[in-house]
Amino acid sequence: MDKISILSKYMPAAAAPLVAKWIDYFKCEFKVSRNRNSKFGDYRHPFAGKGHRISVNYDLNPYAFLITTVHEFAHLQTWNEHKNQVKPHGTEWKANFKLMMRRFFDLKIFPFDVERAIIQYLENPAASSCSDLNLFRVLKKYDQKVSNAITVEKLAANTLFSTKNGRVFKKLGLVRKRYQCLEVKTGLMYLFNPLAEVYPVSA
Structure with a gap:
């Protein structure tokens, strides 16, 4: 199965072609990971013969999965530009995250409430989307409900x-x-x- 088809299982289908292009362009190993309570996604820079590696939790709803994916690709782009010379979530990462995230607004992927929450979040993005309670609340509306949770x-x-x-x-x-x-x-x-x-x- 090709990358676009696989990615479409986890994120909005319209976003999958662009993310697939990023994976190829950056020669990145992209992994759909098991649930991790401590984080939604992870980026590892090239080390010991391995290239860029990104992992994103499999059980996120499609919008949260995409936002987390862009978050991690912004780390990759920042590492390519600055290596380890800047803070992980400093101004350089924030600029890249904003730029890469806005590519998906043009595709009209997000529901109105999600897009509005992302725009507010982009004014000063934090280390994790779940640390912004407004964005996290809106995203959780699109989770599959667990009856006794x-x-x-x-x-x-x-x-x-x-x-x-x-x-x-x-x-x-x-x-x-x-x-x-x-x-x-x-x-x-x-x-x-x-x-x-x-x-x-x-x-």
Whole structure:
């Protein structure tokens, strides 16, 4: 199966030809990855005989998958221009992300609410789209719904919940924009995005 057909399974079909061109042009290894709770995507620069490598989580909705893909290609372009001489999410990366993202506006890919949220996000893009709660909320409307899942922000304090991989946590307080949660088994503290989907656990 050709790249465009494969990419069309994960992102809006109209975006797939351009992303396929980027993969060929940059000679990039592009991988659809398993779910990673800590990140949506990843970029690795050439090292030890390996070229550019990008991976994006398979279970993102098509719009989130595309935005994450562009995010990582912006890292690739920034590395080609500056190597390791600039900050990972500094002004150079932000400029490349904005430029590459706008290519997809011309294709009329995004629903109005998603496009508007992206435009607001592009005013000062952060390290991850999930750190912009407005964009993250809009994107989550297009996720496939899981019947018994609930977002962390909707849980009462001290409620127990589990993640997809079965780890159990207790919700504590809000620390800046994220919720501090105690992993019951290890006693370690973790920060959760308010919109992370989890599963309530009976005490």
